[in-house]
Amino acid sequence: MADKTIIIGGGIIGLSLGWQLVRRGADVEILERSKAGKSSSWAAAGMLAPQAEMGFEDIELFYLCRKSLEMYPRFLEELYNDSCIKAEYDKCGAIMPAFDRDDSERIRRLFDFREKIGLPVQWLTGSEAREIEPYLSPKCTFAVWMPEDGQIDNRKLLETLRTAFINAGGKLYEDHLVERINIKNGKAIGVHIHGIDIEADKIIVCAGSWSKMIEGIPEEAQPPVRPVKGQAISLIMDDTCKVTHAVRAPDAYLVPKKDGRLIVGASVEEMGFDEKPTAGEIFRILERAWEAVPSIYDLKIQSIDVGLRPGSRDHEPIIGDSDIEGLYFATGHYRNGILLTPVTAYELAEWIISGNKSETLARFNISRFHKETVS
Ligand code: GLY
DSSP states (O other): OOOEEEEEOOSHHHHHHHHHHHHTTOEEEEEOSSSTTOSHHHHSOOEEOHHHHOOSSOHHHHHHHHHHHHHHHHHHHHHHHHHSOOOOEEOOOEEEEEOSHHHHHHHHHHHHHHHHTTOOOEEEEHHHHHHHOTTSOTTOOEEEEETTOEEEOHHHHHHHHHHHHHHTTOEEESSOOEEEEEEETTEEEEEEETTEEEEOSEEEEOOGGGGGGOBTSOGGGSOOEEEEEEEEEEEEOBTTBOOOSEEEETTEEEEEOTTSEEEEEOOOBOOTTOOOOOHHHHHHHHHHHHHHSGGGGGOEEEEEEEEEEEEETTSSOEEEEOSSBTEEEEEOOGGGTTTTHHHHHHHHHHHHHHOOOOTTTGGGOTHHHHTOOOO
8 A cells, every 4th residue: 555645734835746746656635724725825926927026145046936937837737637727827927117216226236137147137118118018107217027927827726736636536635624743753653633643654744834833843843934924906907907917016016817807916914823904005015006007096806815925934945854754844935835836846746756855955955944053
């Protein structure tokens, strides 16, 4: 009989990893505390925009994001084969506008850095930028154009992943809150749930912001992950405002969806597990988005969504094995969960099945936090 693997968490990371493991012959159960794919992965905007999101400091993370983006076409093709549902990757490009001197100096530095490391970026005047994206504000003075960035309908993607996982033979249990991971003699041996112990050979924590809250893992081995609240607004585009590219404004972004939604996000708040939308943040996001694309003003609001990004201490993901035999982590994806899905699923599934550590993931192991000392 194949080893049994339990995945804790049925968000985009848990579902995709589970699907890839099942595809490789593993016996996988996903235990989801609530409804699969209806938490942070649902609230996300689905940006596949490593260039638009990258700062200066996180170059290794950027390379991981870019590798994952390159894997997307294969990932979606396999998903379509297993689910018969199409989640299309829209390579719409991303535009980063500036509206004053401060903005333009800032984006010029970002542009120079991207150009230096050989990325396909273009520096545009305001009018050149409006030729690409006519709904940009006339106040846009300069912009950076990143033609290789894109976006995906993350909700459709979640539907495909759920279907593909189940079609491939995976078992998904919703409303199953894991209370404890059972560890004996340094080895993970199962989980405690609904008052009973379930045995497993391998356990993978993919519980996003909740990853640190599962009992049983000794404190020093817990993933240092906290929730970082993000509020976003779904607007319904009409003839007065039909944005067709991702717009990365200074303090807001706008991501158009093929079904006519325009996702406007997002706040970045340290509010613990508070998932309530607030007037102040929604006001602020809309104001910043309106400065970039004034014609959003009359669009109807479809929904306000709140997600809790799992932010690790250094804001990089935690992927790989741990000091506890049989216990793995795939969490802490912070602002890049949708983008990092293929690389996490392929590399970690291969590692778990073959036993050969992934070089790509080596830097993102939880052990990096164990080395932190005060000198
Ligand atoms: N990836 C965008 C965000 O986290 O808001």
